[in-house]
Amino acid sequence: MAAIKLGALSALIGRSSRNNCVRAFSTVMSPPSKAVVYDQHGAPDKVTRLVEIAPVQVKENDVCVKMLAAPINPSDINRIEGVYPVRPQPPAVGGYEGVGQVYAVGNAVNSLSPGDLVIPFPPSFGTWQSYIVKDQSVWHKINKDTPKEYAATVTVNPLTAFAMLQDFVRLHPGDAIVQNGATSIVGQCIIQLALIQGVHSINIIRDRPGADEAKENLKKLGADQVFTESQLNLKNVKDMLGGLPEPALGFNCVGGNAASLVLKFLRNGGTMVTYGGMAKKPVTVSTSSFIFKDLSLKGFWLQKLMSTDKASECKNMIDELLNLMRDGKIKYEMELVPFNDFHSALDKALGKQGSRPKQVLTF
Numbered sequence: 001m002a003a004i005k006l007g008a009l010s011a012l013i014g015r016s017s018r019n020n021c022v023r024a025f026s027t028v029m030s031p032p033s034k035a036v037v038y039d040q041h042g043a044p045d046k047v048t049r050l051v052e053i054a055p056v057q058v059k060e061n062d063v064c065v066k067m068l069a070a071p072i073n074p075s076d077i078n079r080i081e082g083v084y085p086v087r088p089q090p091p092a093v094g095g096y097e098g099v100g101q102v103y104a105v106g107n108a109v110n111s112l113s114p115g116d117l118v119i120p121f122p123p124s125f126g127t128w129q130s131y132i133v134k135d136q137s138v139w140h141k142i143n144k145d146t147p148k149e150y151a152a153t154v155t156v157n158p159l160t161a162f163a164m165l166q167d168f169v170r171l172h173p174g175d176a177i178v179q180n181g182a183t184s185i186v187g188q189c190i191i192q193l194a195l196i197q198g199v200h201s202i203n204i205i206r207d208r209p210g211a212d213e214a215k216e217n218l219k220k221l222g223a224d225q226v227f228t229e230s231q232l233n234l235k236n237v238k239d240m241l242g243g244l245p246e247p248a249l250g251f252n253c254v255g256g257n258a259a260s261l262v263l264k265f266l267r268n269g270g271t272m273v274t275y276g277g278m279a280k281k282p283v284t285v286s287t288s289s290f291i292f293k294d295l296s297l298k299g300f301w302l303q304k305l306m307s308t309d310k311a312s313e314c315k316n317m318i319d320e321l322l323n324l325m326r327d328g329k330i331k332y333e334m335e336l337v338p339f340n341d342f343h344s345a346l347d348k349a350l351g352k353q354g355s356r357p358k359q360v361l362t363f
C-alpha cells in the first residue's frame, strides 16, 4: 500500500468519487487496522483476539505508522496476565515495541515524512496493530537499511543488555561476567556486547532438549563458557572457570537454582543484577554469601531507566545498537510469523511447543 502525505493529497479530496480508498485516506483518517486486543487480564491464549479497528483521525501533530514488525516479549505476556507492575487498563491492544513505516503525517509534522522507518521511543503500549496513530514526539526515526526484525526488537532486550553492562560494575578488557538465561535475547546480546569490550562471558542455560545445540550457538556468538545447570551441580563451580578470571558482575533473569549458580561464580565483593524471573522462583542467598563474600544484589528495570533523565542516553544507545546490528556484530535468532497467525506465535512464545526463538509478528 502506498504511503500518503496528507497535506499533499488534500487537493485530491472530492476529485475522484470513483476512488473511495484514496478519498477516505486523504481526509485526516488512518486506514482501518487489525489489532490483537484483550478485554480483561488472564491467560494470554484465552483472553486475546484479533479484531478490526475502525479508522481514526490523524490530527495535525499526529503520525500514522504502518507497523511492519513487533515481537512477543515475556513482559507483553505478563501485562496481559495482569502481573506486570505497569500495564494498560483493559480493553487494551497488546505489544510494547516494534517498527513501522510512516504512512501519513498531520499538517504540523515536519520531522517525519511518509516512507520513514520509525520505532516508538520510549516504547509504548499497543504495537500489535497494523496502523498506529500517535503524536510525532513518540516516533524515533531510524536508518532505513535496518533489518525490520532487529529494529522491532532493539528497544527492550538489546538496550537492557547494553545498559546493564554499563550501569553496575566498571568492566575492563580481560574481565569476565557470568549470567543465566543466556539463550534469551538479552543473554545473547550480553555475550556479544561483552565480547566487543573484550570481556569474557560464562553462561548458564537450563537443561532441556536441544541444550547441546543451544550451547554451540552461543559459542558461535562468542560465549567463552556455556554450562547447563546440571553440569554445575558441583561442590565448587569455580573449578569450571577454565582459566577465566572470577567475575565481579553477574546477571540473573531466571531465579531459583539458576540464580544461586550465578552467585557461586562471583568473586568476593561481586554484584548480581536481577532483571527477570523466568522460572518464577525466588532468589535465595546463603548467609555466608553476605558475610564472607560481601556480595551485593541489585535489580534493573528498563522502564524505570527510561523515565529518568537517562532517556536521551537510551536513544543514543539504541542508535549505536542498530549500527552494530546493521554491521552484523549483534545478531540473535528470531522467528517471523504473519500477524494473522498471532495465536500460533503466542503459543510458541508461551512455551507450549517447547523452547522456541523469539516470535516476531510481521504485518
Ligand code: NDP
Pocket: 073, 074, 075, 156, 157, 160, 181, 182, 183, 184, 185, 186, 187, 205, 206, 208, 253, 254, 275, 276, 277, 278, 279, 280, 300, 301, 302, 303, 351, 354, 355, 356, 358
Ligand atoms: P526471550 O523471550 O528471548 O527468551 C526467553 C528465555 O527464558 C530463554 O532463555 C528461555 O530459555 C528462558 N526460559 C523460559 N522459561 C524458563 C524457565 N521456566 N526456566 C528457566 N528459563 C526459562 O527472553 P528476553 O530476552 O525477551 O527476556 C529475558 C528476561 O529478561 C525475561 O525475564 C524478561 O522479562 C526480562 N527483561 C527484563 C527487563 C527489565 O527491564 N528488567 C527488560 C528486558 C527483558 P530456553 O532457551 O531454554 O527456552
